[in-house]
Amino acid sequence: MAVARSNVLRQVSPDEQLNLERLADKVNRSYFGNSINIRPRWGIPSACESPEPKTEINHLSPQELKDLQAGVEAYHKKDLQQAKTLLEQFSPNGPRDAALLYVRVLTLLKDPTWPDVAKSVNRVCDDTIYVAPGSIEMVSGEESLLVHPILSRSAGNGAPIFVIRYIIHHEMVHKFLGTSSTDPHPEAFRRLDACARDRSRALQWLRKNHFTTIEDSSR
Known part of the structure; x- marks a missing residue:
């Protein structure tokens, strides 16, 4: 998938939303005993790029x-x-x-x-811009598990199902453990994340297509 060819203005189809919910149900049931009570949805994660400028402004008019x-x-x-x-x-x-x-x-x-x-x-x-593939955040007052629409087939170019499944698993681990922004990937998180099906393939695919992964963290 080439990220540059995606068009996130297009709407993700209702069928893909339903498929996302079904896949999340399977992951929730298989790994978390149906304990994760948040709705998956297609949406752009807020952590998609840099905060405000801080450097290299002395030369500006x-x-x-x-x-x-x-x-x-x-x-x-x-x-x-x-x-x-x-x-x-x-x-x-x-x-x-x-x-x-x-x-x-x-x-x-x-x-x-x-x-x-x-x-x-x-x-x-001379450095690569990476995009967050998923997140858990409040949307319209409801806590939601977001998966970037670039990864959908109807609004993007379509990621393999093992990639979507891993993103869901990864975000559900965050919810299950209640991780914090100061320490998002502690050792317990990494152990549970490592249990995800096809994890290595998914991480390789995400890195190749310029998405952030757990491997980008030094923790």
């Missing part, structure tokens, strides 16, 4: 600095269209963190150009 500050403020106020307008000028050749924040804004807007923008930023920054 006063107007660029003003725009950058306003863009960051718009991002924090969730005025994503304004943030996009203000930050676009910094991609791909501006400060690295500003360019990454622009990519982050595009992903939150579900703008289908974000993979191509990310690739251009990657060439300039």
